[in-house]
Amino acid sequence: MPEIILRGAVVHDDWQVLRPSGGQQAVVPAGRVIVPLPVWQADHEALSLRGGVGVGVWLAGTDEPGALAPWLGALKLVAVDFPKFTDGRGYSIAHLLRSRHAYRGELRAIGDVLPDQLFYMSRVGFDAFAVRADKDIRQALRSLQPFSDSYQGSWSNPVPAYRRHERGWPRGAGA
Amino acid sequence: MYRYDQLDRTMVAERVAQYRDQVRRFLAGELGEDEFRPLRLQNGLYIQRHAPMLRIAIPYGLLSARQLRMLASIARRYDRGYGHFTTRQNIQYNWPRLEDTPDILADLASVEMHAIQTSGNCVRNITSDEFAGVAPDEILDPRPFAEILRQWSTFHPEFAFLPRKFKIAINGAAEDRAAVAFHDIGLHLVRAPDGAIGFRVIAGGGMGRTPMLGPAIREFLPWRHMNTYVEAILRVYNRHGRRDNLFKARIKILVKALGAQEFARQVEQEWAHTKDGQDTISDHELARVAAYFEPPAYENLPAVDAGIEAQLRQSAAFARWVGRAVRPHRVAGYRAVVLSLKKTGVPPGDATAQQMELVAGWSERFGFGEIRVSHEQNLILPDVRLADLRALWEEARAAGLATPNLGLLTDIISCPGGDFCSLANAKSIPVALGIQHRFDDLDYLHDIGELNINISGCMNSCGHHHAGHIGILGVDKDGEEWYQVSLGGADGSDAGRGRSAIGKVIGPSFKAGDMPDVVSRLIDIYVGLRREDERFIDTVARLGIAPFKAGVYGSPLRAGREGATVDA
Secondary structure (H helix, E strand, C coil), X not given: CCEEEECCEEEECCCEEXXXXXXXXXXXXXXXXXXXXXXXXXXXXXXXXXXXXXXEEEECCCCCHHHHHHHCCCCCEEEEEECCCCCCHHHHHHHHHHHHCCCCCEEXXXXXXXXXXXXXXXXXXXXXXXXXXXXXXXXXHHCCCCCCCCCCCXXXXXXXXXXXXXXXXXXXXXX | CCCCCHHHHHHHHHHHHHHHHHHHHHHCCCCCHHHHHHHHHCCCEEECCCCEEEEEECXXXXXXXXXXXXXXHHHHHHCCCEEEECCCCEEEECCCCHHHHHHHHHHXXXXXXXXXCCCCCCECCCEECCCCCCCCCECCCCHHHHHHHHHHHCCCHHHCCCCXXXXXXXXXXXXXXXXXXXXXXXXEEEECCCXXXXXXXXXXXXXXXXXXXXCEEEEEEEHHHHHHHHHHHHHHHHHHXXXXXXXXXXXXXXXXXXXXXXXXXXHHHHHHHHCCCCCCCCHHHHHHHHHCCCCCCCCCXXXXXXXXXXXXXXXXXXXXXXXXXXXXCCCCCEEEEEECCCCCCCCCCEEEHHHHHHHHHHHHHXXXXXXXXXXXXXXXXXXXXXXXXXXHHHHHHHCCCCCCCCCCCCCCEECCHHHCCCCCCCCCHHHHHHHHHHCCCHHXXXXXXXXXXXXXXXXXXXXXXXXXCEEEEEEEECCEEEEEEEECCEECCHHHCCCEECCEECCCCEEHHHHHHHHHHHHHHHHHHCCCCCCHHHHHHHHCCHHHHHHHHCCCCCCCECCCCCCC
């Protein structure tokens, strides 16, 4: 069974990601499935009947995260796709899902997910990482936290450093 | 100047460790080239023609003597004894070994410097006015804001993989010395009628293939909202900027496509959610950072120095240098001095390790141990006592740093070009040197007067050719290097009477060997047409490019031009 990083641990994972190819009618397989937003929008009533645990939704870079707003309270898993790791739209989408739309369930990075990006991903709100299969997921887990602090606010720590602790002052000055 | 506190030191040290591990994994084959590329770029490392190139940030152009000595030491130890100061207040080394770069970054960290986000599709080094804090025309010191923005943008998790690179400049004076209209975001410090301090916000300017002057998207943004507003701009851009075409990925294309008004509306809509949020700058934080930029302990000096007055009368050479290199200072008895890195025969912006060490020493003897780097690629000593000018001049002259050409034709702004850069289509440095040699007569140079020549070896415009009064762009045609000439660009500074303008191309391009002749012809035409006190840029503004075009293309050049059959 494939493995992912979930909330700081490597765990087995049986979710399938449905990626319909162009023009084809999407057939949602049995089991735990993450469907793309258009499939969810077209068929959410039927899909919901499969039970909240069985269906998740993934967003592409062009998707509007607000489109999921009506269901974010019920969904247990939302994923954001990174077609290439250099495509940074997913970071803003994650930020919006967490900060603006108050999504609290599992937020999973899928696609071209590489160890060196996990830290930034975790800061904007991802708590699950489907690390690309050819990468060493345990090593990725070890490099999840290369920095012990951060300057600016973000989802994982919304308070910028200078509001959390007193920063340095030049000699002879100070408050 | 700003000094690192424990947090800054920790962040930079952890970055060095992270990067060291990435280099190790790359060399061990665990990281592919495609995966390593964005990581090394965000640490300033390019792979160049001959060797890697390492670009180091000099935040808003400010250096201490200790830092400059370290730059000299790095040049000696890891490079070939020199460095290149760039148009974005960075320094580049052209010959380091990849294996050494983690050690170089560790050395930099020891003097509170780094190469973080000096390349890659992220927020780059924040640039500003090289005379900040000492200029008489300053509205407000931009450096505390630049430092706050530096920290906010450092390792910002959401904006490390933007559609394209992102450059921010802040100017705090009446004169725009930071070319703000040419930046992805340009911030102009302004004081409202009620005394409130804020920014005029410009977005969507840029150079490159599609040069644009950025429109103002907000006339007044109270200073405490700087970070959240920049965040809103970046979020709109990150989500909606084009990612399908490298050449259309800069924010200027998005702003142009939406229209400034619609772009501003989207930004305001986004900002409404984060305004007054945690990243709002507190009074306490501004006071803390600003405390690092308090003026040094200036002496009470007379405004006029009789000794220097006498020297000026006695030595025409000294007077000429003072006329070009010495700038006014807000404190009586002090001057800011520009050290020219544009001596004929030396690539523009290059300084040797020995020169850097000398400058560091002068900054301590003739100032408070501080040096500035300008986007014109020169070095500045910001706090020189009037009475020390002569002594400084003697030493600077001996070191090749007192060419009295600042703001003149031979003060050429140039990228490293095809001699080093793998992106370049054509060489820049030999063209600059050819023009400098042609105009070696100082009397003539001074007679021609204020004139900016900018040379870029490719469309990436690192030499800011679009903003040059004479802009020169290297282009590749069937494997040959050609040079396209534009006239009338202006960077917003007083050199161009405060105008920000994009130069107009005069016609078909030229061979490298013709460029001195082309510039000579342009100058001859200007000298023939100028009215009293009219600068080159004024004559171009008054008459347009037509007379220049006619004069340059009217008769064959020695080496021929595009379309001509004459062999070089």
